[in-house]
Amino acid sequence: xxxxxxxxxxxxxxxxxxxxxxxxxxxxxxxxxxxxxxxxxxxxxxxxxxxxxxxxxxxxxxxxxxxxxxxxxxxxxxxxxxxxxxxxxxxxxxxxxxxxxxxxxxxxxxxxxxxxxxxxxxxxxxxxxxxxxxxxxxxxxxxxxxxxxxxxxxxxxxxxxxxxxxxxxxxxxxxxxxxxxxxxxxxxxxxxxxxxxxxxxxxxxxxxxxxxxxxxxxxxxxxxxxxxxxxxxxxxxxxxxxxxxxxxxxxxxxxxxxxxxxxxxxxxxxxxxxxxxxxxxxxxxxxxxxxxxxxxxxxxxxxxxxxxxxxxxxxxxxxxxxxxxxxxxxxxxxxxxxxxxxxxxxxxxxxxxxxxxxxxxxxxxxxxxxxxxxxxxxxxxxxxxxxxxxxxxxxxxxxxxxxxxxxxxxxxxxxxxxxxxxxxxxxxxxxxxxxxxxxxxxxxxxxxxxxxxxxxxxxxxxxxxxxxxxxxxxxxxxxxxxxxxxxxxxxxxxxxxxxxxxxxxxxxxxxxxxxxxxxxxxxxxxxxxxxxxxxxxxxxxxxxxxxxxxxxxxxxxxxxxxxxxxxxxxxxxxxxxxxxxxxxxxxxxxxxxxxxxxxxxxxxxxxxxxxxxxxxxxxxxxxxxxxxxxxxxxxxxxxxx
Amino acid sequence: xxxxxxxxxxxxxxxxxxxxxxxxxxxxxxxxxxxxxxxxxxxxxxxxxxxxxxxxxxxxxxxxxxxxxxxxxxxxxxxxxxxxxxxxxxxxxxxxxxxxxxxxxxxxxxxxxxxxxxxxxxxxxxxxxxxxxxxxxxxxxxxxxxxxxxxxxxxxxxxxxxx
Numbered sequence: 001x002x003x004x005x006x007x008x009x010x011x012x013x014x015x016x017x018x019x020x021x022x023x024x025x026x027x028x029x030x031x032x033x034x035x036x037x038x039x040x041x042x043x044x045x046x047x048x049x050x051x052x053x054x055x056x057x058x059x060x061x062x063x064x065x066x067x068x069x070x071x072x073x074x075x076x077x078x079x080x081x082x083x084x085x086x087x088x089x090x091x092x093x094x095x096x097x098x099x100x101x102x103x104x105x106x107x108x109x110x111x112x113x114x115x116x117x118x119x120x121x122x123x124x125x126x127x128x129x130x131x132x133x134x135x136x137x138x139x140x141x142x143x144x145x146x147x148x149x150x151x152x153x154x155x156x157x158x159x160x161x162x163x164x165x166x167x168x169x170x171x172x173x174x175x176x177x178x179x180x181x182x183x184x185x186x187x188x189x190x191x192x193x194x195x196x197x198x199x200x201x202x203x204x205x206x207x208x209x210x211x212x213x214x215x216x217x218x219x220x221x222x223x224x225x226x227x228x229x230x231x232x233x234x235x236x237x238x239x240x241x242x243x244x245x246x247x248x249x250x251x252x253x254x255x256x257x258x259x260x261x262x263x264x265x266x267x268x269x270x271x272x273x274x275x276x277x278x279x280x281x282x283x284x285x286x287x288x289x290x291x292x293x294x295x296x297x298x299x300x301x302x303x304x305x306x307x308x309x310x311x312x313x314x315x316x317x318x319x320x321x322x323x324x325x326x327x328x329x330x331x332x333x334x335x336x337x338x339x340x341x342x343x344x345x346x347x348x349x350x351x352x353x354x355x356x357x358x359x360x361x362x363x364x365x366x367x368x369x370x371x372x373x374x375x376x377x378x379x380x381x382x383x384x385x386x387x388x389x390x391x392x393x394x395x396x397x398x399x400x401x402x403x404x405x406x407x408x409x410x411x412x413x414x415x416x417x418x419x420x421x422x423x424x425x426x427x428x429x430x431x432x433x434x435x436x437x438x439x440x441x442x443x444x445x446x447x448x449x450x451x452x453x454x455x456x457x458x459x460x461x462x463x464x465x466x467x468x469x470x471x472x473x474x475x476x477x478x479x480x481x482x483x484x485x486x487x488x489x490x491x492x493x494x495x496x497x498x499x500x501x502x503x504x505x506x507x508x509x510x511x512x513x514x515x516x517x518x519x520x521x522x523x524x525x526x527x528x529x530x531x532x533x534x535x536x537x538x539x540x541x542x543x544x545x546x547x548x549x550x551x552x553x554x555x556x557x558x559x560x561x562x563x564x565x566x567x568x569x570x571x572x573x574x575x576x577x578x579x580x581x582x583x584x585x586x587x588x589x590x591x592x593x594x595x596x597x598x599x600x601x602x603x604x605x606x607x608x609x610x611x612x613x614x615x616x617x618x619x620x621x622x623x624x625x626x627x628x629x630x631x632x633x634x635x636x637x638x639x640x641x
Numbered sequence: 642x643x644x645x646x647x648x649x650x651x652x653x654x655x656x657x658x659x660x661x662x663x664x665x666x667x668x669x670x671x672x673x674x675x676x677x678x679x680x681x682x683x684x685x686x687x688x689x690x691x692x693x694x695x696x697x698x699x700x701x702x703x704x705x706x707x708x709x710x711x712x713x714x715x716x717x718x719x720x721x722x723x724x725x726x727x728x729x730x731x732x733x734x735x736x737x738x739x740x741x742x743x744x745x746x747x748x749x750x751x752x753x754x755x756x757x758x759x760x761x762x763x764x765x766x767x768x769x770x771x772x773x774x775x776x777x778x779x780x781x782x783x784x785x786x787x788x789x790x791x792x793x794x795x796x797x798x799x800x801x802x803x804x
Binding site for chain 2: 051170171173175176177179213215216219223281362366369373380383387388391395396397398401403405
């Protein structure tokens with residue numbers, strides 16, 4: 001068997017190392033060894049060598065086709081040798097399969113490092129790669145951050161991708177929509193929520209790089225999902241831009257395990273930038289966890305890479321702005337149109353509308369068009385009833401020769417994601433309660449923002465808490481002589497979406513919590529209970545303060561609290577949120593609940609809290625709470641990191 | 642043991658949270674479940690060998706079905722860049738709604754982008770599109786090819802795109 005394979009091996013090795021180029025390969029190999037090129041930082045970055053959690057340094061790329069040496073994932077020297085050998089091999093029938101064509105960034109890097117040596121490079125004409133590079137044709141690069149959608153706080157971690165910016169078109173204008181985006185995302189293969197979370201957290205999805213027309217991303221985020229886009233132009237020179245494009249080409253067929261919290265989209269946007277441009281050095285400065293929103297902040301505060309930024313409002317924001325510039329009478333006309341689209345199969349423009357000036361008509365119709373897109377996005381996409389009505393509205397609009405007002409939205413400084421407070425938080429504090437207990441508090445929150453945190457960078461009306469742990473230390477209730485360390489509160493996930501109701505955007509507000517709480521019963525015997533809470537209602541915004549009215553239901557499960565381990569409760573909830581400024585905020589609330597497990601007493605809670613933040617990194621929070629069996633006061637110092 | 646439980650709960654929750662994000666808009670807009678590979682943008686861009694391919698994906702939000710891209714119109718090369726001459730129908734397909742809005746208003750980024758793609762003078766192109774809005778967008782569920790044909794007819798009549 002072995003003997004029969006020998007001739008094959010011979011033929012293969014003979015045809016793969018043609019005589020004319022072996023001397024060239026040997027020369028390049030020799031020089032690169034003398035220059036210790038395999039230790040060059042950019043070479044290792046091109047191979048994605050990083051140190052992992054277990055302090056092992058190897059390539060993060062998980063597919064063998066990314067390496068030319070069998071040992072390439074672990075050994076950058078071997079990979080360089082194999083790469084150089086491959087570069088000077090005779091191309092086979094399909095030139096695109098040649099190493100030069102599959103690894104143009106490595107090839108360019110090698111040429112750059114040996115440019116002072118007299119080497120007769122034999123550049124191949126890689127038509128597939130060349131047409132790709134020609135299509136991307138970038139002069140600069142922007143990092144694009146797609147931020148939160150108010151009513152979908154689970155989008156709060158945000159997403160980042162790169163945009164390769166083309167030169168101005170024939171008309172001398174830049175057309176951002178015609179640029180290409182470079183995206184890294186998990187190729188999910190499951191619908192199952194649990195599996196999705198599990199696989200995402202433990203790197204069981206393959207992640208892949210893709211190039212996508214930017215207009216596609218704009219329609220997806222801005223229009224379909226009503227998420228704002230922030231575009232940060234980076235200080236990356238055109239030469240590094242072509243290196244970036246070449247490197248993404250190399251990564252096209254490669255697979256990397258996607259880790260939701262660490263090696264995610266933001267991480268790899270930075271990893272490919274580092275590979276393309278040696279002056280970019282940021283991964284080493286990031287925490288172990290990489291949250292897209294944090295990435296933008298770190299880039300802004302710790303590097304000088306961001307040259308400028310631009311805000312691209314979502315359809316929701318644009319519509320809201322168009323609604324706001326209508327005067328009283330125009331608002332009435334607008335409301336009449338909204339009524340018509342909801343109730344009848346024809347839009348009829350009444351006499352009062354027809355009598356208005358063309359400017360005024362255009363204003364109203366422009367707001368109405370955006371309203372339909374925002375409110376009936378699904379129906380319009382699917383060419384339903386509203387789509388037909390919209391088409392006729394557009395027809396009417398096209399007859400009015402007035403230019404649309406240009407909508408310019410400039411978000412307040414505290415709404416800009418790069419100015420956000422850091423999303424991790426830990427705290428130390430002191431708590432005193434009715435049983436005359438004095439407890440020390442220790443808390444840690446993984447991410448992201450609650451409504452008393454410094455109001456920088458996150459949506460004003462939302463709380464998004466991910467993995468918030470609170471512990472207390474002090475004498476035990478059962479045995480006052482014993483000191484105990486106890487879990488007080490754990491919010492695996494807590495969301496508050498207090499989107500204000502307005503006639504333009506009649507949003508509901510809602511909240512959700514899943515976690516563990518330590519509750520006290522009438523004998524002050526604390527116990528841990530698993531809780532799930534869900535509430536819904538409205539929030540009304542009055543400028544500096546807003547009021548929320550909701551109904552909340554709760555499900556509790558705890559081992560020793562009542563006869564039955566499982567109980568439920570529901571009741572109304574009121575909350576007032578008052579913003580003195582971005583640094584000083586108040587929140588007060590009343591909550592009544594009727595419980596299935598507590599027939600003697602109903603539950604009533606009143607609470608007031610305030611936080612003053614000295615900086616985006618430090619704040620103090622004072623809180624008073626009065627509820628069934630318990631009254632407590634606490635003071636905490638928070639550090640955001 | 643308690644810690645193990647805590648971690649398990651956290652995992653479950655993060656999964657639910659993320660999956661909500663996964664399915665939300667896609668199912669809402671397209672009425673299809675997540676992950677129905679084989680239709681839309683991704684599969685068209687994806688080459689047969691899945692090699693060096695650049696298809697559309699997102700951070701797990703919606704898929705291409707959101708935009709109702711039909712097979713045949715997005716004629717990409719197998720490497721994700723549009724074949725020369727095929728950019729215009731793809732652009733019209735994805736930007737159909739914004740394009741109709743811009744045409745009716747006679748102005749906008751999407752209209753300017755299309756003009757550039759077609760090699761037209763944008764300032765001449767926009768008013769012609771507005772004036773002929775009803776000739777271009779004649780039905781609600783038009784195929785991009787039909788929109789493109791109507792635009793071409795209008796543009797030729799008005800002689801605003803050079804050749």
